Amino acid sequence: MPELPEVETVRRGLAQWLPGKKITDVEVLHPRATNPRSIAPLIELRGARIENINRRGKFLWFTLNRPYVVLAHLGMSGQFLIEPRSTQPSSHARVRFTVNDRRRELRFIDQRTFGWVAIDQLVMEGGEEIPNSFQRIARDIFDEKFDREEVISRIMKKKRAIKPVLLDQSLMSGVGNIYADEALWLASLHPERSANSLKREEVDRLLTSVSRVMSAALKQGGTSFDDLYINVNGESGYFDVELEAYGQDGEPCSRCGTEIRRIAFGNRSSHFCPRCQPRRPAKKVGTKRGK
């Protein structure tokens, strides 16, 4: 559920409170709360001091005064909440982190249990220490070292439809179903066009759209449809009112008035304007097709 703007909103909230805190206790309340690839049980974190709260794509990681990190993914319904210790945790609370703060504690809440918290090893990549798991997770579009030209080239080699390519976290991380649909709408590209049929200019425009849509969403604190996505203080984001495509099936396209349509493919739904986002690129004069 949470995509880059929502995860970044959570990161900012955590970064205001957590750095400098010492983890005094960790209580795992659900067996699925820990990723099986965690290199150690979370109780090992006891005694560690939290340094910085970082993010790559949809992954959060806390650096510690130790050679490993806390790595977390919110999945579809995960939340980090900073709550008074005196309050009863939600029935969906999965992990409780007690720190050296007498009033509040950090809780990981997750209704659907697709999210997790783990311990991951730090490794060197390009002169910089990153969690080991990030070898398979590409940099996101806001990363200083994001290589735009390289990503454009890789996208243009893919034979799949552009929508699943946008969702491929090993090419570029952070984009999920909402912002993929929004970016495709903004760039006027049909979600089922094969990536290798796109011109360089179109892919470039698409990446610009991804960046613009996610920046705009971040300014609103992300997209919330219900209380499943909320920030560390339990507050919703307001970008849902600005959505142009996602969830807008049956509503008129704000550019041309045509009804936004919803189609299902690749195990998810896609929303697009059939007029602004044509299946076929606008007439290619002089091209030959057929045998």
Add this chain to the structure above:
DNA sequence: CATCGACCCTGCGGGC
């Protein structure tokens, strides 16, 4: 390698 579908869960709203 690249691609695709199934799968992992809980809870909700709609149709009957």
Add this chain to the structure above:
DNA sequence: TGCCCGCAGGGTCGAT
């Protein structure tokens, strides 16, 4: 009222 189905912001895995 209640049941069943489809659907939901995610990633991972195995088969092809």
